[in-house]
Amino acid sequence: MSNTKHYRKGDEKPVFPNDGIYQLYSMRFCPYVARIHLVLDSKNIPYHTVNIHLNDKPDWLFEANPLGKVPALQLVDKPNAPFVYESLLIAEYLDEVHPQNKLYPSDPLAKLQEKIWIERFSSIASKFYNIVDGVAQWNAIQNDLDEFERELQRRGTTYFGGAKAGILDYAIWPWFQRTEVLDVIFGKGCTFSEERFPKLTKWYKTLVENDDAVKKYNFPKEAYVKYYQSRCAGAVDYDVLVQ
Numbered sequence: 261m262s263n264t265k266h267y268r269k270g271d272e273k274p275v276f277p278n279d280g281i282y283q284l285y286s287m288r289f290c291p292y293v294a295r296i297h298l299v300l301d302s303k304n305i306p307y308h309t310v311n312i313h314l315n316d317k318p319d320w321l322f323e324a325n326p327l328g329k330v331p332a333l334q335l336v337d338k339p340n341a342p343f344v345y346e347s348l349l350i351a352e353y354l355d356e357v358h359p360q361n362k363l364y365p366s367d368p369l370a371k372l373q374e375k376i377w378i379e380r381f382s383s384i385a386s387k388f389y390n391i392v393d394g395v396a397q398w399n400a401i402q403n404d405l406d407e408f409e410r411e412l413q414r415r416g417t418t419y420f421g422g423a424k425a426g427i428l429d430y431a432i433w434p435w436f437q438r439t440e441v442l443d444v445i446f447g448k449g450c451t452f453s454e455e456r457f458p459k460l461t462k463w464y465k466t467l468v469e470n471d472d473a474v475k476k477y478n479f480p481k482e483a484y485v486k487y488y489q490s491r492c493a494g495a496v497d498y499d500v501l502v503q
């Protein structure tokens with residue numbers, strides 16, 4: 261994980277050594293990119309990070325992803341070093357190509373069912389962006405999260421993946437990280453409470469405290485607050501973690 265500055269329009273594209281190491285186009289607070297950091301780190305795959313200022317994108321971002329979004333991953337180990345994008349497609353590819361610490365179930369049906377749960381989470385993810393009425397929106401998210409609470413209860417395991425984190429854990433964790441700053445995003449009084457979500461709150465805490473990939477990616481709450489405050493003020497500061 262790299263806390264380097266976010267490149268803007270007009271900045272030269274960084275040059276890395278010819279070392280065959282993946283190059284990840286990232287934004288430090290993007291939950292979709294976080295999925296890829298978690299997958300790469302959980303497998304101990306080295307990578308270079310190129311942080312992008314998404315409100316003032318360098319032209320060369322579009323060579324990486326024609327949609328102008330992050331994540332994009334350059335597979336510099338492959339002929340012509342192609343770029344790939346879309347977080348879940350990248351995650352699945354990495355899990356196939358780097359089988360150490362498998363994240364997806366190997367059984368096709370179990371794998372499909374895990375992907376269905378990730379797909380179901382996408383409506384929650386989008387509700388984090390469309391904050392028309394903050395408190396009402398957080399209530400709507402909680403109603404959706406009830407299903408995930410029940411599912412974790414049904415599985416009876418520490419993680420959705422079992423005794424260790426799997427792809428569903430890493431695919432959804434980045435949005436739970438936002439529960440640290442609910443008051444900034446949705447307004448005062450919004451909480452991710454143990455009473456309503458005994459399993460999920462424990463799951464989140466266990467990941468934060470014990471999972472090496474999450475520990476490596478995570479950042480202090482104060483930085484997150486600053487980032488969201490800058491976003492709410494209409495002048496997003498992606499570089500709050502840059503030393």
Ligand SMILES: N[C@@H](CCC(=O)N[C@@H](CS)C(=O)NCC(=O)O)C(=O)O
Binds near residue numbers: 293
């Ligand atoms: N479906 C994409 C979503 C990626 C995405 O929306 N990334 C955001 C940052 S969190 C982005 O790059 N936004 C820039 C833009 O839309 O212009 C994925 O899963 O990779």
